Every structure is written in structure tokens, then in C-alpha cells.
Amino acid sequence: MTGSEGLNLIIGSLAVLVGVMMFWSLPLLQTRKKVNQLPYLSIIIPARNESGRISPLLQSLQNQSFQSFEVLVVDDHSTDHTATIAESFGAKVLQNKAVDSGSGKSMACWHGALHAKGRWLLFLDADTSLMNAESLICLLSFYQQKGAKGILSLQPYHTVHRLYENLSAIFNIIVIVGMNVYSFWGPRFKTAGSFGPCLLCNKEEYLFTGGHQKILGAVLDDLALGQAFMDKNLPVHCMGGKGIVSFRMYPEGIKSLVEGWCKSFAVGSKSTHPFVMLMTIIWISGSFMTTGALISSISANSLTAMILSSTLYLTYVLQTIQFARRCGNFSRYIFLFHPILFLFFSATFVYSLFQTYILRTVKWKGRNIDV
Structure with missing residues (x-):
């Protein structure tokens, strides 16, 4: 075994251990059998050209065991049949009046909140869907358990x-x-904000913080809104949605997928703690190191090196499967080619950096958003 092969194996092994620390756990909601009286809820759905994706969400809302809510779909300058479809499910459709670049979704959410009748507000992206009939009551009861704060x-x-x-x-x-x-050190690090696709809060605190109106123009409205709540010393709880809420991202094709991730990643990385960022970089690098070690061992025709590097490569496969399956139903076999996934991520992230810091603009759903 050469020195470079040994170095690759050492760094790859270190990256596996770092990965364990980096993504230690992802807490999930647990369904409660008994709940106290829940307040009336306003569900606010900002929607821009979502005629092909909004129906599953609206259907899942109709299927909920808890039905004490209103559905407000805020049509954000759609040019398709989003409003018509929403009305066919009994939702109330509001028209977003905002025209400023980058303010679309945030202004749509704010507009919906001002028209909301409920004491609690649930913001859902149009491409989400509640996974079973008890999803909503599970979400609401957990929030109630946390004191209905933040x-x-x-x-x-x-x-x-x-x-x-x-x-x-x-x-x-x-x-x-x-x-x-979600690292081994958990809450010792301050959360970067909140997740945006499914967000529950009470209306009084939402208005107190300034809500989405305060963060108009923010590319990452989810992180900015969470920060607005934390600035007022209100808690922000971020959890995994498995079993409660799902989404399908970028079904339109690879171009949409690249645009979607590019618009947020470079900006979002600013909110990540430097130590978490360092662990992430080491973990990503480990994929390439384990691949390099495997290729080098095969080229050198070294049996010992091939056994060690193959074992490490497969360990990386299994670890990445474990992490990914916490997040979605990704195909397991695809992780046999994990270097391709990491290479695609890295290339897209570099492109996101270029758009953010050189072009100073990103494109999403026909809008040019200044960053």
C-alpha cells in the first residue's frame, strides 16, 4: 500500500466518523392519543403557477380527521389554473398584490395572515402534502404541548x-x-432559523415579530422568519416531517432542480455554524477520498488495499443511505454511485456561489431575485 492510498483511507475513515457526529439524529413528531381543545386554524398556502402540484395538498387537507380550519390560497401572480383548482377544493383564494422582485412568497404569506381568522397559522408550500388523516392533529397537538409558543x-x-x-x-x-x-452536540448550537415548507405559529406572536412583512426581500424566508422570532426571544422548534408531511421537489426536470437549489444554498450556508460547516466539508470530501482510495488500490492491484478501500467505500454507501432515508424515500441502489451525487452537489453549490456573489441575482419561477 502506497502512502497516498493510506492517506486516502485515513481521511475517508475520519470522514465517516465525522459524518456520525454531523448528523447524529433527526427528531420526529409522535402522535398523541389525547389532545386538549385546539383553536381554530388558518392554513395559508402561497402559490405561484402550482396547478400541477397543489391538488394533492388540498385533497390531503380534506382527508384530515381535524377539520376546524380555513384554507387560504394566496395566488402569487399565477398564469395557469392555480386559482380555479384551489376553488374547486373549497379553498378561499386571495390575490397577492406584491410586484417587487423577491417579495412574492413573503408578501403572499403576509397577505394571507392579515386575512386569517384563526388563532394559529399554518404556512404550507403548495408542493407539500399531509401524509395521513392524523397528520394535522399530530402537528397541532405537539405545538400545544410545547406551550403554543414560537x-x-x-x-x-x-x-x-x-x-x-x-x-x-x-x-x-x-x-x-x-x-x-442535529449534530452530536445538538442544542448547544443556535438553530439557523426555521424550515419553510411547513411552519406553524400563533397569530399574535406572528404579528408581534413582524412576520413575513419584516423579511420582505429575503431569499431564504424560512431562515429569516425563524431569526425574527428568535430576536424576540421566542422558541423555534425544527423537526423532521417523516410520517406527517411530505413533498415532491422539482418534478419539472433537472433544470428546475438546479435552479431551485441554486437560489438558496450559497445564501443559506451563511447561517450554518462554522464547526458544523467544517464537519460538512470533511464529510463531503470523504466521498471523494474513499473513491480515490478504491481506484488507486485497483490500479495498484493490491489485494490488501482493495479489501480495505472496498470496505470503506461500502461503509460510506451505507452511511449515506442511512442519512438520506431520514430525509426521503431515495432509491438505495443510487448510493452505490455516491461520488456522482456528491459531485453534482458540489458543482451546483459552486454555481450557486457564482450567482450569489458574482451575478448578485438568482432566478426562480420566472422571477429574477436580487441577493
Whole structure:
């Protein structure tokens, strides 16, 4: 075994251990059998050209055992049949009046909150869906258990339907890890904010913090809103959505997938704790190191090195599967080729940096958003 092969194996082994510390756990909600009286709820769904994706969410809301809520769909300048579909499910459709670049979703959420009748507000992205009939009551009862204070946000469980959608696996892992609170050290690090696709709060505190109006223009409204609550010393609880809420990301194709991740990753990385960021970099590098060690051992025709490097490579496969399956139903076999997933992530992240710090603008859903 050469020195370079040994170095690759050492760094790869270190990266596996760092990965364990980096993504120690992801807490999930547990269904409670008994709940106290729950207040009336307003469900606010900002929607821009979501005619192809909003129906599963609206159908899942109709299927809930808890029905004491209103559904407000805020149509954010859609050019398709989003409003018509929403009305066919009995939702009340509001028109977002905002026209400023980058303020669309935040202003839509604020507009919906001002028209809300409920004491509690649940913001859901149009591409989400509640996973069973008890999802809503489980979400609400947990918030009640936490004193109905601050924010309860869930990262939806990513459902994959087409092969290319597995390219989002590493992104999903990094999004969750980047919230800072899922490492071995847990709450010792301050959370980076909140998850945006599923976010529950009470209306009084929402208005007290300034809500989405305060963060108009923020590219990452979820992180900014969580920070706004923390600035007022209100708690922010971030949890995994498996069993409660799911989403399917970027079904339109790879172009949409790249645009979607590019608009947020470089900006979002600023909110990640430096130590968590260092662990993330080491873990990502480990994929390439284990691959390099395997290739080198095969080229050198060294049996010992091949056994060690193959074992380490497969360990990385299993670890990445474990992490990814916490986040979504990604195909297990795809992780046999984990270097491709990490390479795609790295290339997209570099492109996101270029858009954010050189071009100073990102594109999403036909809007150019200044960053």
C-alpha cells in the first residue's frame, strides 16, 4: 500500500466518523392519543403557477380527521389554473398584490395572515402534502404541548418518483444538517432559523415579530422568519416531517432542480455554524477520498488495499443511505454511485456561489431575485 492510498483511507475513515457526529439524529413528531381543545386554524398556502402540484395538498387537507380550519390560497401572480383548482377544493383564494422582485412568497404569506381568522397559522408550500388523516392533529397537538409558543417547523419527507430526483439526496441532508441542531452536540448550537415548507405559529406572536412583512426581500424566508422570532426571544422548534408531511421537489426536470437549489444554498450556508460547516466539508470530501482510495488500490492491484478501500467505500454507501432515508424515500441502489451525487452537489453549490456573489441575482419561477 502506497502512502497516498493510506492517506486516502485515513481521511475517508475520519470522514465517516465525522459524518456520525454531523448528523447524529433527526427528531420526529409522535402522535398523541389525547389532545386538549385546539383553536381554530388558518392554513395559508402561497402559490405561484402550482396547478400541477397543489391538488394533492388540498385533497390531503380534506382527508384530515381535524377539520376546524380555513384554507387560504394566496395566488402569487399565477398564469395557469392555480386559482380555479384551489376553488374547486373549497379553498378561499386571495390575490397577492406584491410586484417587487423577491417579495412574492413573503408578501403572499403576509397577505394571507392579515386575512386569517384563526388563532394559529399554518404556512404550507403548495408542493407539500399531509401524509395521513392524523397528520394535522399530530402537528397541532405537539405545538400545544410545547406551550403554543414560537414556531414549530417541519422539513417535509421528500418523495421521489423519477430517477433524476435522487440527485436531491445530498441537498436534503445538507439542508437539515445546516440547521445546526442535529449534530452530536445538538442544542448547544443556535438553530439557523426555521424550515419553510411547513411552519406553524400563533397569530399574535406572528404579528408581534413582524412576520413575513419584516423579511420582505429575503431569499431564504424560512431562515429569516425563524431569526425574527428568535430576536424576540421566542422558541423555534425544527423537526423532521417523516410520517406527517411530505413533498415532491422539482418534478419539472433537472433544470428546475438546479435552479431551485441554486437560489438558496450559497445564501443559506451563511447561517450554518462554522464547526458544523467544517464537519460538512470533511464529510463531503470523504466521498471523494474513499473513491480515490478504491481506484488507486485497483490500479495498484493490491489485494490488501482493495479489501480495505472496498470496505470503506461500502461503509460510506451505507452511511449515506442511512442519512438520506431520514430525509426521503431515495432509491438505495443510487448510493452505490455516491461520488456522482456528491459531485453534482458540489458543482451546483459552486454555481450557486457564482450567482450569489458574482451575478448578485438568482432566478426562480420566472422571477429574477436580487441577493
